[in-house]
Amino acid sequence: MRGSRNHRAPRWRPALLALWVLCGIGWGPPLAAQPRPEPPPTDSRPTPADPPASPASDRPYGGDRGGAGGGVGVGVQIDLGQVLRSLFGNRPDPAAQALAREGPRLPESYSFPSLRIEAVLRGGWPAVIAYELAPGASAELEFALPGEAPHRVFLPPGAQRGRTLITLDLPERFGEVLKVGTVSLRVEGGSGAAPLQLYGVGCGPLAIGSVAIDEVVFEPARLRLGTGERAFYGFHSRSDFSRAVVDIARLDAAPGGPRLVRVRSEPVQQSVARNSWVGREPPLHWNGADERGAASQGAHLLYVRAWAADPGDWVVAWSPRAVEVRR
Numbered sequence: 001m002r003g004s005r006n007h008r009a010p011r012w013r014p015a016l017l018a019l020w021v022l023c024g025i026g027w028g029p030p031l032a033a034q035p036r037p038e039p040p041p042t043d044s045r046p047t048p049a050d051p052p053a054s055p056a057s058d059r060p061y062g063g064d065r066g067g068a069g070g071g072v073g074v075g076v077q078i079d080l081g082q083v084l085r086s087l088f089g090n091r092p093d094p095a096a097q098a099l100a101r102e103g104p105r106l107p108e109s110y111s112f113p114s115l116r117i118e119a120v121l122r123g124g125w126p127a128v129i130a131y132e133l134a135p136g137a138s139a140e141l142e143f144a145l146p147g148e149a150p151h152r153v154f155l156p157p158g159a160q161r162g163r164t165l166i167t168l169d170l171p172e173r174f175g176e177v178l179k180v181g182t183v184s185l186r187v188e189g190g191s192g193a194a195p196l197q198l199y200g201v202g203c204g205p206l207a208i209g210s211v212a213i214d215e216v217v218f219e220p221a222r223l224r225l226g227t228g229e230r231a232f233y234g235f236h237s238r239s240d241f242s243r244a245v246v247d248i249a250r251l252d253a254a255p256g257g258p259r260l261v262r263v264r265s266e267p268v269q270q271s272v273a274r275n276s277w278v279g280r281e282p283p284l285h286w287n288g289a290d291e292r293g294a295a296s297q298g299a300h301l302l303y304v305r306a307w308a309a310d311p312g313d314w315v316v317a318w319s320p321r322a323v324e325v326r327r
Contacts (some may be wrong), residue, residue: 118181119205140186142186143183144184204312268324
């Protein structure tokens with residue numbers, strides 16, 4: 001006797017079989033999948049409507065078929081794409097789950113006017129950004145997912161010179177599960193060397209409430225190497241986050257505004273809890289050295305990345321002032 005093997009059928013087969021039995025039974029026409037309209041290039045354009053169903057007189061089956069009688073017609077139209085999205089679209093994405101655990105990713109070198117953050121996104125999530133635009137500058141914030149039309153938001157310059165805070169909701173068409181996406185900035189025009197100053201950006205309910213990581217402190221304004229001086233840093237959290245990392249970036253002169261070049265990263269060991277301060281007790285400090293222990297001279301900004309691996313909320317916040325490292 002040959003040994004038998006147990007083959008487990010994929011979980012989607014029973015669902016498709018049940019759908020076929022419920023909707024395709026009878027002597028009706030074949031089930032026709034309706035084309036899914038393509039999403040508009042921007043959110044301001046309406047989505048095209050589905051074409052109307054053909055009248056009964058145009059259908060090849062049903063009604064009096066000339067004497068035989070007793071025929072039963074089932075006129076069912078199914079959006080096969082919608083069926084497949086219902087079966088498979090809500091499954092967790094392993095890449096998104098990994099990114100939710102690791103936190104938002106920023107380039108090793110970037111400038112605010114062209115910043116691109118890789119992070120998890122979800123349809124319907126709230127988002128927040130705090131920024132300051134130079135006179136004459138215009139900016140656009142873009143949220144993008146593979147296979148979806150990007151969601152773009154114009155950033156107003158603000159009623160007066162100073163920090164501007166706006167909140168918004170991501171479109172529902174981004175889906176109900178976490179996906180790997182990008183958050184990008186585009187800035188045009190503006191006077192001065194820095195057309196945009198970014199203070200914070202985040203997505204998810206935990207990121208909201210102003211920007212959930214605020215009052216980022218990095219001081220004093222100058223640090224002299226070889227004297228034992230240190231720069232102290234800390235921040236205030238409005239939400240509970242499971243992980244946080246502090247990055248220190250040197251400001252290098254470049255066309256279109258200074259570039260931030262990361263020189264050091266420090267995982268935050270203290271608890272990042274709601275309405276708590278991080279970096280006071282015990283104090284957190286930096287001695288002016290990069291990750292190799294070499295001196296990093298010049299002006300530096302500090303930014304904090306904080307996130308909750310589950311459900312995936314994240315925020316990035318920058319210090320408003322720089323620390324100058326000198327010999």
